[in-house]
Amino acid sequence: MQAIQINASRSFSLAELPIPSLTEPYDILVRVRGIALNPGETKIFQSAPAGTILGFDASGVVEAVGPQAEALGFKKGDAVFSAGAIGRAGSNAQYQLVDARLAGKKPESLSWEDAAALPLVSLTAWEMFEEKFRLKPFTDNSNEVLLIVNGAGGVGTLAIALAKAVFGITRIIATASRPHTIEWVKKYGATDVLNHREPLGPQLEALGVSSKVTLAFITHDTPHYTKELLAHMRYQGQIGCIVETGNEIVPLHDPIAFYKSLSFHWELEAGKALYGYDLESQGRILTHISRLADEGTLGGSPVTVRKELSVANLTEMHKVQASGKSYGKIVFTVPETIQ
Amino acid sequence: MQAIQINASRSFSLAELPIPSLTEPYDILVRVRGIALNPGETKIFQSAPAGTILGFDASGVVEAVGPQAEALGFKKGDAVFSAGAIGRAGSNAQYQLVDARLAGKKPESLSWEDAAALPLVSLTAWEMFEEKFRLKPFTDNSNEVLLIVNGAGGVGTLAIALAKAVFGITRIIATASRPHTIEWVKKYGATDVLNHREPLGPQLEALGVSSKVTLAFITHDTPHYTKELLAHMRYQGQIGCIVETGNEIVPLHDPIAFYKSLSFHWELEAGKALYGYDLESQGRILTHISRLADEGTLGGSPVTVRKELSVANLTEMHKVQASGKSYGKIVFTVPETIQ
Incomplete structure (x- = not known):
């Protein structure tokens, strides 16, 4: 061959x-x-x-x-x-x-x-929602406020689509920065779009969801967005990341993360085959x-x-x-x- | 008064x-x-x-x-x-x-x-099991391998007791280092005791559960034990911590954490009152x-x-x-x- x-x-x-x-x-x-x-x-x-x-x-x-x-x-x-x-x-x-x-x-x-x-991106998004965020598929999760960083990437796109079609999330905030990617994330079901070239905080405040994000799905620059989003997560919020960080530090030690009892999840769908898990x-x-x-x-x-x-x-x-x-x-x- | x-x-x-x-x-x-x-x-x-x-x-x-x-x-x-x-x-x-x-x-x-x-320690342990590890109370969770660091502390003691009495965990490994604390953790239901003055890895290997720990409940020296336990967690294992770390770094950026799709949880029961949550x-x-x-x-x-x-x-x-x-x-x- x-x-x-x-x-x-x-x-x-x-x-x-x-x-x-x-x-x-x-x-x-x-x-x-x-x-x-x-x-x-x-x-x-x-x-x-x-x-x-x-x-x-x-x-x-x-x-x-x-x-x-x-x-x-x-x-x-x-x-x-x-x-x-x-x-x-x-x-x-x-x-x-x-x-x-x-x-x-x-x-x-x-x-x-x-x-x-479809396979790699949909498995990654599905496993984040079901196995990490612990949402049940095909149920109502309209109490969640989901933020997807880089919504127009492959995983981001499927995350939007699955959040809407499978995980019953009604508030889907995605980041995008160019006219065609803004249209793209809206087409898949994003209810609000933030510009990730600007600070996210004021934009979340304008939407009335600062300190109310329950799920952050970060598909780009893990240390930067993890740090930036700490202040905007709700108590017991969950941050899920799919991009490893090398020597850059994820701010799990930040006091805000401790006071808010936040959870951080890594998701690597390839890990199941690697470790022989389910x-x-x-x-x-x-x-x-x-x-x-x-x-x-x-x-x-x-x-x-x-x-x-x-x-x-x-x-x-x-x-x-x-x-x-x-x-x-x-x-x-x-x-x-x-x- | x-x-x-x-x-x-x-x-x-x-x-x-x-x-x-x-x-x-x-x-x-x-x-x-x-x-x-x-x-x-x-x-x-x-x-x-x-x-x-x-x-x-x-x-x-x-x-x-x-x-x-x-x-x-x-x-x-x-x-x-x-x-x-x-x-x-x-x-x-x-x-x-x-x-x-x-x-x-x-x-x-x-x-x-x-x-x-009872209140502070039992709330902390219960919330870690139910709200962070997402175990259902009063169900069988005998598929879990739980490790509790500092099992003889207040939270550690209640974590052992609740793991056994409420969360149906049958493999409860606790750390302790002195004869009276070893007896103490056994009394509450620890099935195995490790000495936290020695490296935990060889002791977990001797128990046959290296790389098989599904839940690590860390109640002492978060950065040290989080780092030490990464290699011993199962794919999709969960690490829960209750002691904030100041400027010491929790190794969330470690490649092992990424490859194993690990989850890290902070739990602070006082956060519910602080943030007005449930x-x-x-x-x-x-x-x-x-x-x-x-x-x-x-x-x-x-x-x-x-x-x-x-x-x-x-x-x-x-x-x-x-x-x-x-x-x-x-x-x-x-x-x-x-x-």
């Missing part, structure tokens, strides 16, 4: 490799048809060893099925989608091995690349996502850039993604022959 | 003050009969302005009732207990105003001082505590030191409490005449 690898000079190269064989009883072999690019990949690209095949999100057709995957109901010919796993060969290739517990049936109404846009839950969530996408209740495709997978296009889109100026999702069709 | 105040030379003095009048519709005026000392008070003592009446926990007899307190079912002559509130005159006095929503009926089977030992919940919890104490299911009185309230005894016990060498609860009977 063809795959795009990171090479020793830290750029992408095309490689011809054997089609992988099933290695684990839960494995399915997927002929990859669509993939999406995620911001985390541009960081991994900086440090991953030569030979690494990057790529998490994928959609495709099942070509071979391990015995435990078969017991879960997967069979040759199924159209599936998945967010992949850290430590396994990625989706920037024609074939990929995927743990079937981490996969769902692809939404029938979506193209391969539109389907590939893998089946991701299949269950993707089954919901597939149905919601087919029902049209997720606000439409979050895809903003569509490309054909090639070394040149992947290289260019990594740069675009790393610039922080993209919004929504960048996706690729995987062609019969990768250039 | 007599009260013990902090004076300008930062020591305690006896003062003769008017009996307070009801000021808020939810107020009850309590003739204080028993009080308990809490570690936080020894810190407040360092900085509180002259004239402050310290003291949180109290038990006593209701002498006057505001209209909203009456509507809640409180009446003159009731025996009650409460954890008081930040920003109001405290319980180191013969009379105290208390918001009835923060009070419960005193356990009938307990003495005044044994009852006074005050009635504390009355509800104290009603449960009262019943459990009368049923004898809390493991018996956590009191280790009993004194009569006086300027000399309060001064001495503040020093004992601040030394970190006490365990369980220090309580005082409030006499007819305070010396």
Whole structure:
């Protein structure tokens, strides 16, 4: 098969490799048809060893099925989608091995690349709401005041859509700064939009929700926004973050955090596969996502850039993604022959 | 009435003050009969302005009732207990105003001082389990592996007792370092005891639960134990802390915390009164505590030191409490005449 690898000079190269064989009883072999690019990949690209095949999100057709995957109901010919796993060969290739517990049936109404846009971002947002904030899906949570920082990013977009469609939140405040991203977050269901290029405090005051934010979903610059939002959280408010901070300090030691009995959550959906924790839950969530996408209740495709997978296009889109100026999702069709 | 105040030379003095009048519709005026000392008070003592009446926990007899307190079912002559509130005159006095929503009926089977030992520590532990860790009371939580740091402290003791009696946790690992505190934590229900004078990691490995701790309840030296326990938490584990850290940094930015999708919770039961958040919940919890104490299911009185309230005894016990060498609860009977 063809795959795009990171090479020793830290750029992408095309490689011809054997089609992988099933290695684990839960494995399915997927002929990859669509993939999406995620911001985390541009960081991994900086440090991953030569030979690494990057790529998490994928959609495709099942070509071979391990015995435990078969017991879960997967069979040759199924159209599936998945967010992949850290430590396994990625989706920037024609074939990929995927743990079937981490996969769902692809939404029938979506193209391969539109389907590939969903797994990583929707799992991240869903797990934050259900497993970290502990909201019950498909219930009324109209008592919550949700603030999503960087609402037009991939996770931000799905967070808005799921907050509205699944988690019954009626007050969804999203940040965005450009006319087209402001329109974007409103389209997905944001009820109020703040400009994250200006201090958020006065804007929250103008909305009458300063000190009343119950849930802050931070998808950009964790230390800065965590610090800025402390004063605006309600007693027992929850701050959820998805971007690790390196040596920058998250101000958990701030007295305001203590006095308000705040909670801080990290969410990394890839951790479930990494630590072997309740893998089946991701299949269950993707089954919901597939149905919601087919029902049209997720606000439409979050895809903003569509490309054909090639070394040149992947290289260019990594740069675009790393610039922080993209919004929504960048996706690729995987062609019969990768250039 | 007599009260013990902090004076300008930062020591305690006896003062003769008017009996307070009801000021808020939810107020009850309590003739204080028993009080308990809490570690936080020894810190407040360092900085509180002259004239402050310290003291949180109290038990006593209701002498006057505001209209909203009456509507809640409180009446003159009731025996009650409460954890008081930040920003109001405290319980180191013969009379105290208390918001009835923060009070419960005193356990009938307990003495005044044994009852006074319970509110602050039991509210803190209960709120951590129910509102932060999100465990349902009176259900089976035998899938949890709980570690309580400093199990023989006031909150630690009640955390062990409530974990067993209310929150259905069957694996309760507590830390203690002296023979009598090891016996103490076992008496309340600890299933395993670790020595917190030695690194916890090898001891958790010996128990077979390294990387399997789901809940860490830290009641001492937050930055040190938060850091030490990161490696031993399970994916999606929760760390709850009750001791603020000043300028010491809690390692929320550690990559392990991110990869494991950990949650960090602050719990300060006094925050509910401070921020006006769901005050009635504390009355509800104290009603449960009262019943459990009368049923004898809390493991018996956590009191280790009993004194009569006086300027000399309060001064001495503040020093004992601040030394970190006490365990369980220090309580005082409030006499007819305070010396």
